Amino acid sequence: MQVDLGNVLDTATVHGVSRETLERLDARVADAHDRIERGREASEHGYEALNLPSRTDPDAIRDAVSRFDDPSAVVTVGIGGSALGAATLTDALESDVDAYYLDNVDPEAVEELLDSLDLASTVVNVVSRSGTTAETLANFLVVQEAMADAGVDWADRTFVTTGEEGNLRDLAEKHDLPSLSVPDGVPGRFSVLSTVGLAAAAICGHDIDAILEGAAAQEAQLSDSLFDSPAYAYGAVSYALAERGMLQNAMMPYAESLETFSEWFAQLWAESLGKDGLGQTPLRALGATDQHSQLQLYRAGPRDKLVTLVRATEREDVAIPETDLDGLAYLGGSSLGELLDAEFEATEASLAAAGRPNVRIEIDRVDEYGLGELLYAMEAACVLYGELANVDTFVQPAVEWGKRAARGLLGGGDFEEADAVAEKERLVIE
Amino acid sequence: MQVDLGNVLDTATVHGVSRETLERLDARVADAHDRIERGREASEHGYEALNLPSRTDPDAIRDAVSRFDDPSAVVTVGIGGSALGAATLTDALESDVDAYYLDNVDPEAVEELLDSLDLASTVVNVVSRSGTTAETLANFLVVQEAMADAGVDWADRTFVTTGEEGNLRDLAEKHDLPSLSVPDGVPGRFSVLSTVGLAAAAICGHDIDAILEGAAAQEAQLSDSLFDSPAYAYGAVSYALAERGMLQNAMMPYAESLETFSEWFAQLWAESLGKDGLGQTPLRALGATDQHSQLQLYRAGPRDKLVTLVRATEREDVAIPETDLDGLAYLGGSSLGELLDAEFEATEASLAAAGRPNVRIEIDRVDEYGLGELLYAMEAACVLYGELANVDTFVQPAVEWGKRAARGLLGGGDFEEADAVAEKERLVIE
Numbered sequence: 001m002q003v004d005l006g007n008v009l010d011t012a013t014v015h016g017v018s019r020e021t022l023e024r025l026d027a028r029v030a031d032a033h034d035r036i037e038r039g040r041e042a043s044e045h046g047y048e049a050l051n052l053p054s055r056t057d058p059d060a061i062r063d064a065v066s067r068f069d070d071p072s073a074v075v076t077v078g079i080g081g082s083a084l085g086a087a088t089l090t091d092a093l094e095s096d097v098d099a100y101y102l103d104n105v106d107p108e109a110v111e112e113l114l115d116s117l118d119l120a121s122t123v124v125n126v127v128s129r130s131g132t133t134a135e136t137l138a139n140f141l142v143v144q145e146a147m148a149d150a151g152v153d154w155a156d157r158t159f160v161t162t163g164e165e166g167n168l169r170d171l172a173e174k175h176d177l178p179s180l181s182v183p184d185g186v187p188g189r190f191s192v193l194s195t196v197g198l199a200a201a202a203i204c205g206h207d208i209d210a211i212l213e214g215a216a217a218q219e220a221q222l223s224d225s226l227f228d229s230p231a232y233a234y235g236a237v238s239y240a241l242a243e244r245g246m247l248q249n250a251m252m253p254y255a256e257s258l259e260t261f262s263e264w265f266a267q268l269w270a271e272s273l274g275k276d277g278l279g280q281t282p283l284r285a286l287g288a289t290d291q292h293s294q295l296q297l298y299r300a301g302p303r304d305k306l307v308t309l310v311r312a313t314e315r316e317d318v319a320i321p322e323t324d325l326d327g328l329a330y331l332g333g334s335s336l337g338e339l340l341d342a343e344f345e346a347t348e349a350s351l352a353a354a355g356r357p358n359v360r361i362e363i364d365r366v367d368e369y370g371l372g373e374l375l376y377a378m379e380a381a382c383v384l385y386g387e388l389a390n391v392d393t394f395v396q397p398a399v400e401w402g403k404r405a406a407r408g409l410l411g412g413g414d415f416e417e418a419d420a421v422a423e424k425e426r427l428v429i430e
Numbered sequence: 431m432q433v434d435l436g437n438v439l440d441t442a443t444v445h446g447v448s449r450e451t452l453e454r455l456d457a458r459v460a461d462a463h464d465r466i467e468r469g470r471e472a473s474e475h476g477y478e479a480l481n482l483p484s485r486t487d488p489d490a491i492r493d494a495v496s497r498f499d500d501p502s503a504v505v506t507v508g509i510g511g512s513a514l515g516a517a518t519l520t521d522a523l524e525s526d527v528d529a530y531y532l533d534n535v536d537p538e539a540v541e542e543l544l545d546s547l548d549l550a551s552t553v554v555n556v557v558s559r560s561g562t563t564a565e566t567l568a569n570f571l572v573v574q575e576a577m578a579d580a581g582v583d584w585a586d587r588t589f590v591t592t593g594e595e596g597n598l599r600d601l602a603e604k605h606d607l608p609s610l611s612v613p614d615g616v617p618g619r620f621s622v623l624s625t626v627g628l629a630a631a632a633i634c635g636h637d638i639d640a641i642l643e644g645a646a647a648q649e650a651q652l653s654d655s656l657f658d659s660p661a662y663a664y665g666a667v668s669y670a671l672a673e674r675g676m677l678q679n680a681m682m683p684y685a686e687s688l689e690t691f692s693e694w695f696a697q698l699w700a701e702s703l704g705k706d707g708l709g710q711t712p713l714r715a716l717g718a719t720d721q722h723s724q725l726q727l728y729r730a731g732p733r734d735k736l737v738t739l740v741r742a743t744e745r746e747d748v749a750i751p752e753t754d755l756d757g758l759a760y761l762g763g764s765s766l767g768e769l770l771d772a773e774f775e776a777t778e779a780s781l782a783a784a785g786r787p788n789v790r791i792e793i794d795r796v797d798e799y800g801l802g803e804l805l806y807a808m809e810a811a812c813v814l815y816g817e818l819a820n821v822d823t824f825v826q827p828a829v830e831w832g833k834r835a836a837r838g839l840l841g842g843g844d845f846e847e848a849d850a851v852a853e854k855e856r857l858v859i860e
Binding site: 001005007012080103104105106110131132135137138139145171227228247263273274278281292293294297298299304315316320323328330334335336342349353396397399402407410411417426428429 | 431432433434435436437439441442509510511514524533534535536537538539540541542561562564565567568569571572574575596597600601618619656657658659660663677678684685686687693696697700701703704705706707708709711713714716717718719721722723724725726727728729730731732733734735745746747748750751753755756757758760761762764765766767768769770772773775776777778779780782783784826827828829831832833835836837839840841842843847848850851854855856857858859860
């Protein structure tokens with residue numbers, strides 16, 4: 001994996017940063033790295049996530065899911081960090097086992113998915129650390145009923161990934177369900193390299209050892225200089241640009257298989273860094289498609305964006321047949337991959353030419369090892385950014401208000417937040 | 431359809447706007463409406479898009495696709511506005527015909543899709559106004575070859591949607607392909623209510639008359655006051671908030687079926703308004719899922735966002751079974767739809783409580799009529815915003831640089847932009 005900072009330099013683009021700026025920043029990176037290392041050594045909340053490449057036991061995960069023989073599908077019932085990491089992996093990698101995620105409570109979508117599945121050969125993975133996440137438990141109750149209606153014993157087809165106690169732990173013990181433990185000290189959005197993110201991949205037959213090996217390679221490169229670590233290079237430069245007004249970060253992989261990776265990154269970045277009035281807003285983009293949608297804005301709108309271009313340097317390719325179509329002969333004999341690469345490099349240069357800083361991230365392939373590198377590096381980048389910005393990276397206090405309000409609205413107790421909902425001011429145009 | 435501006439008022443949220451501000455703005459809305467009406471009457475470029483509800487001939491669309499009897503799938507080969515409008519409709523509505531979009535040149539994704547289809551029963555719709563869009567024509571050449579390899583006569587399974595002349599028009603005439611014309615004066619991102627957006631929906635059996643009727647209802651409400659038109663209310667308030675620093679607009683439908691609508695909106699908003707250093711960046715969000723991903727940032731990050739919450743007030747629902755799980759009894763007897771609605775209202779109130787302006791948009795149902803209303807209203811809102819911001823809403827000049835560079839890189843001619851790519855500055859950390 002490599003990170004190319006060339007197009008954030010002031011020699012490549014106006015509004016870039018100088019090499020001297022990066023050198024000065026590097027002193028702060030050393031301090032931040034020291035703090036991160038101490039946090040990791042003490043297994044402090046959040047920092048522990050960066051220890052997962054060596055702490056996660058892939059055999060335990062394989063054992064837990066080994067009861068399920070030759071499934072047709074795996075449905076992960078979870079929301080936020082309980083779904084996005086696993087989805088990033090299974091959406092990026094090919095498998096004969098279909099992986100689905102019930103990560104919303106849209107009744108039409110839930111029913112459509114359940115109707116489409118052969119439940120007798122489907123594995124259900126319920127993921128909630130607390131065992132009380134309203135959306136997840138509501139969906140699980142619906143899934144249980146659908147299995148009963150289909151004559152399937154849900155207890156034969158379910159395993160749970162949860163904390164040491166709570167509803168799901170009790171359920172696992174009562175029904176002798178296979179189960180996995182959510183590791184301590186690892187917030188949901190940092191859990192892709194744990195039991196939470198890897199179980200669905202294991203069911204799909206992916207090489208979870210290789211995922212952890214890729215992550216370990218990036219872990220080994222964390223050091224006291226941004227110039228020695230792709231992860232820190234990315235985190236430090238993202239921070240430096242946010243300080244200079246680039247308050248948005250468009251994550252734009254040039255691979256359909258990495259579309260869910262952008263979603264995962266968006267949670268990591270938003271929930272970790274969006275607090276105290278600070279934070280760099282992640283934009284979910286996709287190359288080359290968004291050249292025909294978002295590029296006009298990225299290149300000619302407000303100067304408030306960093307664009308992160310991601311690609312794999314090796315892939316399967318498809319030749320473009322020869323053609324005599326007017327003006328398109330140049331495409332014939334080329335390939336879709338060459339066209340995609342040309343668009344990647346053209347977009348990168350077009351942003352620089354317009355004074356828009358951008359970073360290139362490359363992995364060798366979209367495979368287990370490459371995903372492990374990429375995911376670990378983004379997590380370490382995020383933790384470094386949080387240190388530099390002096391925010392508490394591992395909490396998400398702003399979402400509690402709405403949870404209490406929703407619970408109050410549903411009759412789950414008295415909450416003053418629910419009263420505020422009832423008093424909503426209205427100015428309706430219809 | 432209704433738009434509720436209550437939570438942008440300064441009486442509902444700090445950092446909101448006053449009713450007096452809206453009254454003053456309304457005088458400018460009247461002027462802008464006058465300009466829009468003159469543009470529409472003269473069928474000026476772009477403004478013509480707002481005439482489509484009465485200009486589009488649904489019978490001509492049905493006729494063009496009537497040759498294809500009982501297809502299993504329709505593949506639209508197009509990119510940007512040639513795909514997103516059609517995808518918004520077919521992804522929102524249920525059909526026995528599967529709709530796919532080749533809107534990227536990722537070789538692995540293209541091959542995977544083509545391998546999965548029964549090409550003999552698939553309809554291919556190639557969409558490009560110019561007939562020279564590199565990505566679209568490259569993909570079409572690959573599709574042609576895949577059909578030949580499968581022993582399918584591509585000319586029997588293909589129709590084209592294109593301009594009056596060019597490669598695709600020539601091809602249609604040479605092979606007697608059914609074809610549709612892209613209407614004059616309608617930019618791609620405003621073409622959902624034309625042949626470009628409606629053909630795939632027609633093949634899928636959707637009621638395209640009802641789509642146009644819904645749009646016509648919103649067209650009929652355009653007037654010289656934002657207080658009389660949901661479309662103008664939304665456009666005017668979005669502009670007013672952008673002027674006050676809300677340079678991002680999170681489009682957050684609470685319906686999985688509207689996920690692609692957010693993509694469509696993102697193109698409309700970004701490409702139309704992102705120019706001259708101006709523009710409000712669209713964020714693609716999804717409720718309730720993104721409450722567990724983006725809400726922390728929206729509520730506690732920089733004060734730079736408008737959040738637009740969209741829902742349908744009627745839908746199919748799914749009951750949540752009774753439960754004795756600890757602390758979750760309140761969910762039993764409720765429904766997934768009630769839970770989703772509670773989360774919608776809770777999130778709306780939680781944003782207001784944190785001083786974050788938000789707008790509620792409601793349609794009755796995610797059906798043809800409701801989609802027609804919503805899509806037309808967003809287009810009219812965008813045009814009004816463009817008038818108020820004094821930008822040229824209907825052009826996208828910033829994307830040309832990259833197109834020339836990519837073409838040069840692929841040997842399609844001498845372009846100085848391609849030389850700039852070769853001279854890229856590098857600072858690689860690996």
